[in-house]
Amino acid sequence: MKVTMAHGSGGESTSKLIKDVFAKYFNNEILNKLEDSAVVGGCSRLAITTDSFVVTPIEFPGGNIGRLAVCGTVNDLLMSGSKPMYITCGFILEEGLDLDVLERQVASLAECAKEAGVTIVTGDTKVIENKGAEPGLIINTSGVGFISEDAQPIGPSCLEDNDVIILSGNLGDHHAAILAKRMGIENNIKSDAAPLSEAVNNLMEQKIRVHAMRDVTRGGLGTVLNEFAESSLCDIELYEEKLPVSSEVKDFCGLLGLDPIYMGNEGKFVLSVHPDDAEQALSIIRSSKYGENAAVIGDVKKINRATDMHKVVLNTAIGGKRVIGLMYGEGLPRIC
Amino acid sequence: MVGFNIKEIVEELKNYDGEEVRIMEVCGTHTAAISENGIPSILSDKIKLISGPGCPVCVTVTAVIDKLIELSMRRDTIVLTFGDLIRVKGTSKSLAEAKGEGAHVKMVYSPMETVKLAKEDPDHTYVFAAIGFETTTPVYAMVLEEAIKNNLDNLKLLTSLKTMPEVIRFVVKNGGGVDGFIAPGHVATITGSNVYKELSEELGIPFVVAGFEGAQLLLTIYSLVKMKGKGGFKNLYKSAVTENGNTRAKEIIEKFFEPADAAWRGMGKIKGSGLVLKEEYRKFDAGSAMLDEDNMPPGCRCADVLVGKIKPCDCPMFGKKCTPDTAHGACMVSTEGSCYNYFISGRQ
């Protein structure tokens, strides 16, 4: 069965689609009321975010667009130190999309939401004409997280002198998995798409002095750390030998001229923590799901000088220093 | 002196206080490896690394890109290219921009894909943008061999093929002074190390063939510093580079191609510095003759960069008008280009 324009008409077909596909997987007290808007409990400080997901291919080793749609939004909520509570999801389907494919995305989305501890409170479906290629789908999710009253501010401008930089796991897996699939290179690299709830919730509960936290998505580690350095007026020193990258991804990058520092991930975060808490933070992350390869990768030097001079510097294995600038271009492989 | 290690080499290169040594690498992959390993930060100010004309995309003249665009606009023609070339501007636009306007341009990983595509689709002519040095030329020869085997008359090459020795002579004569060369590792894999040994004897300048790892490059630079003024030759990449190179690859190059003068971006025509299809194989040529015109964007100093007259950061546009996102010259477009590598790794 394929998606048709009638599935977006609001009539019988739409109801059937909602009943057969969405309601089957998204089953909770709030959503089941099927009201025009969801009414939920709250708290005095909220984190709110929204993100849209467009990826080709829709399904890839280690994940699919449904799983990504939860991870992206939940991880963004977590990074502000909040506890993710509710998400909404809007599906834009292209005419001709296989209903089985859709159902798999919906199932993944529901499963991932459960793992992340968030409730899907409301949703929407539209159908658009297919403009050529393989029919696909776009998912938008918005999310709300609760921030505790006594939480310390967390953000890219909050880095302090001597902070320790920790990365939650191997770099580049998602980007490499997607590119390999697109380019027909055979390997076992899987996307790291994952909700980071366990690690982050535990860091917050243990009152680790996290000064800044960011999920390392598009633009990669280099882009995130440059933003940290610029916002906090500090330098960040990284150590090449400490950067966790699997040998498979390392060689994949070697083949295509890519740099893991600029590759996108969907289940990794980097944080800047008070040096006295670094060891505990590392062990919390390592003992959580998806965090076994976490590593201390660098440190922060706060120096007072003109803003545009703050840099991220990588200490290379042979004793050199290389400035890690912002990413230029699209992070595409050089093929020639 | 046995028993010293890479740390001591690093220390020695850091503290070097002798006469200034100017070392040129003539391979784009070396340029990228030098940046990735942060090698410039290790060297004393007295050791200068210069990126030479070894990135194929950077030395391609605008006429070649213009011709490729013209071909790609034809209804029955599809131009195939490596990734980096697609973003380099011709006289008025790049292949990527042309593609946006409907031109038939496709990026491929290997020239061998041309054979497959041409075979499957006899209604279109497939033209491969055949740029490169001695390393890539045998691959094009293999493509032609396959085309002949499969009786394909809808496969053509637009060639802009370069060879190393003449441009090295050109750089020595016209550039900003070079005391030692890091010889290109993979070009030497094909040509053999003897080519560079002979050049070192002829020019009285030391050459060292190097691999691509950071430590290998450090040792190479260390050797060249020690060899300054004395000439000489070393092969520090013996696992891949033999004295005579890959004879089978050299034979197949000779079967299809012959030496010719070639136009280099910003440097003009250099005698005997390129390869063209032999007369009997010209039917595979998509119109490569006389593509000498070179309309560099105004203010671009890529040419002076490529021969080591200036460093990328000495160009007034570097990092201001010209960044990887707003590249004017080819050296800022290619990920193996000198300007690109200086820019992204903060080299001074």
Next chain:
Amino acid sequence: MCVAIPGRVISMDGTKATVDFSGNIVVADAGLVDTKVGDRVLVHAGCIIQTMNDELADEIESLMKEIEDISN
């Protein structure tokens, strides 16, 4: 660009070789070289351009010996 890292041939089918780069599998044309399963090879633009001589692995120790004569 050159692929600076060598891969290992894991199977041959006529002039096509399957080459493994730490788990990344690439099919390359082997028409330019003599090669067999198990060899370390350099691949450029879809073709194997050289079979590496493993006896001459360019370890730093052996390279140090190479340059002994000039290091004083």
